[in-house]
Amino acid sequence: NAGVMQNPRHLVRRRGQEARLRCSPMKGHSHVYWYRQLPEEGLKFMVYLQKENIIDESGMPKERFSAEFPKEGPSILRIQQVVRGDSAAYFCASSSRQGFNEQYFGPGTRLTVT
Amino acid sequence: AQKVTQAQTEISVVEKEDVTLDCVYETRDTTYYLFWYKQPPSGELVFLIRRNSFDEQNEISGRYSWNFQKSTSSFNFTITASQVVDSAVYFCALSEAPSGGYQKVTFGTGTKLQVIP
Numbered sequence: 001n002a003g004v005m006q007n008p009r010h011l012v013r014r015r016g017q018e019a020r021l022r023c024s025p026m027k028g029h030s031h032v033y034w035y036r037q038l039p040e041e042g043l044k045f046m047v048y049l050q051k052e053n054i055i056d057e058s059g060m061p062k063e064r065f066s067a068e069f070p071k072e073g074p075s076i077l078r079i080q081q082v083v084r085g086d087s088a089a090y091f092c093a094s095s096s097r098q099g100f101n102e103q104y105f106g107p108g109t110r111l112t113v114t
Numbered sequence: 115a116q117k118v119t120q121a122q123t124e125i126s127v128v129e130k131e132d133v134t135l136d137c138v139y140e141t142r143d144t145t146y147y148l149f150w151y152k153q154p155p156s157g158e159l160v161f162l163i164r165r166n167s168f169d170e171q172n173e174i175s176g177r178y179s180w181n182f183q184k185s186t187s188s189f190n191f192t193i194t195a196s197q198v199v200d201s202a203v204y205f206c207a208l209s210e211a212p213s214g215g216y217q218k219v220t221f222g223t224g225t226k227l228q229v230i231p
Contacts, residue, residue, distance in 0.1 A: 043159075103219060104161075105151075108158060
């Protein structure tokens, strides 16, 4: 399966814990996007990364959230000291190059904060 | 700034009825892409169609058809002879011309379709 992979698919964290969400882009893709879907809402852009670079993080909350896409390995979305409002589905998408190029979405990670 | 409006929050139809999901968008760009995605109860996003702003031809794929009208900034989606398996949330989305070499996709809030047997 050469699709975008995300893990875990479901993640439960207590308030104050850290959440780490992983995204492995499609083979050959070096551009990764993260989106968040709050309950009953559409997806909202969070951050765009290329290998080792954050290009646009205009949609990321200013505190507690960070993202990386290292030279080797998956992209990581990290949420520190989670709160109930962070409960959402987090989708990752990848594309093969810049410009107008289709983004392929992963299955999402559903984060529940208890 | 780009915006996508899906005014229908929820729609219920009886199986075999036709149903149209509305999508209206706003953009200042002349070059852009429009998309429809399906999100079944399992939660993943299923890509249905991509249409660029220069192609106003309507498209039909089996029971699905799309009507793109630039004059009214609309990209409506019709399911003919609906089936229970069509029950899902459907998202319309817009991607403007790349800024800085990449594109951000803006999603509507979705229309939840329930097909009753």
